[in-house]
Amino acid sequence: MSSDLLVTLEYQKPKLFLRIILWILGVLFLSFIALFVYLNILSNRFIKTFTQAAGVDKEEFLTTSTNFLNQLQQNYEQVQDLPQKYNFLILGTDKLSGREGNPELTDTILLVQLDFQNGQIKTLSLPRDLYHEDYQTRINALYFYGQEKYPEEPDKFPREVLEQMTGLKIDQSLVLSIEDLGELIDLVDGIEIDVPVAFSDPSFPVPGVDVSQVSDPKILYKEISFAAGQQEMDAQKALEYVRSRYSEGDEGTDEARAMRQQLVLEALFKKILSLRSPEKLGQLYRFYLDRFAKYLSLEEINPLASSYLAYLEKNSTGALNFKKHQLSIYPADQEGVIYNPPLWQTKQQWLYKIKDQDKFYENIQAIFN
Secondary structure, three states: OOHHHHHHHHHOHHHHHHHHHHHHHHHHHOOOOOOOOOOOOOOHHHHHHHHHHHOOOHHHHHHHHHHHHHHHHHHHOOHHHOOOEEEEEEEEEOHHHHOOOOOOOEEEEEEEEEEOOOOEEEEEEOOOOEEEOOOOEEHHHHHHHHHHHOOOOOOHHHHHHHHHHHOOOOOEEEEEEHHHHHHHHHHOOOEEEEEOOOEEEEEEEOOOOOOOOOOOHHHHEEEEEEOOEEEEEOHHHHHHHHHOOOOOHHHHOHHHHHHHHHHHHHHHHHHHHHOOOHHHHHHHHHHHHHHHOOOOOHHHHHHHHHHHHHHHHHOOOOOOEEEEEEOOEEOOOOOOOEEOOOHHHOOOOOOEEEOOHHHHHHHHHHHHO
């Protein structure tokens, strides 16, 4: 280990701890995704504000950060034995889209790879309507069935099934509700997105309306519109952007919607990256403790952080480039790996099926390996 890194570990343990934890938090949303927060000053006042916002004891936090960095140093010495690629499955649940009384389905199914070999964060959206022949269901229902199969860890079931389906080893799965995403966007005071294509959705469902009591479409739905170009979005606007389904043209497809989800996550990462306020950073740390520590503990983060430190020594900027991917669809793409069968073959269910399992595997491996 270099002398510069030893100095960092010895004299800036709390500072480095915050940078790593907040970076990991960013990864989780970009799927996550890679966060590197530069803190200019780590004073007693900064730590006090941070720990108050996070709702943690100051001395306990300093002890936690010191222990984390001590373990990190030990792991770093064996960093050559650690994997350089980590695969995450991010499941986004959206109760709002189904209104009250419907099962909790995963509206977003995102594979994310942190590739420290090539300095990339790769994301691949899997269509929620992709059909699994063995289980006779769309993959967006796997989390719902996991609640019965593994009540204490329902995300384990979709992770198992998608590993088998894609041939990709998934190191960790994380669950993010649409409410969680909105809360996070509000927490960072909105995000900025470069909208590539303008569109309008005349039938966007109004949240909170009881469909068992209301039938008037003027109350059930509203029209939303987005202009092309760079624009600021608060949580409400950003969630409408990712949830819109009924616009005319290509933006009404699930493929366009999946790409918009990735754009929002990338914008969220960039906003978190720019934060300097100890209060905001403390709130993010609290968010991690409340929502993600149960999926990815500090002990599990440690080897990942060691791989990241090794990457930093070779790449001083710490930048990881985003590579967004989607599955190719036949027949629009003659080499497409999934296709939409005619309704008479699927009992009037609109879904995707894998066209050729071997080519599907090859496509996944080409993206991630």
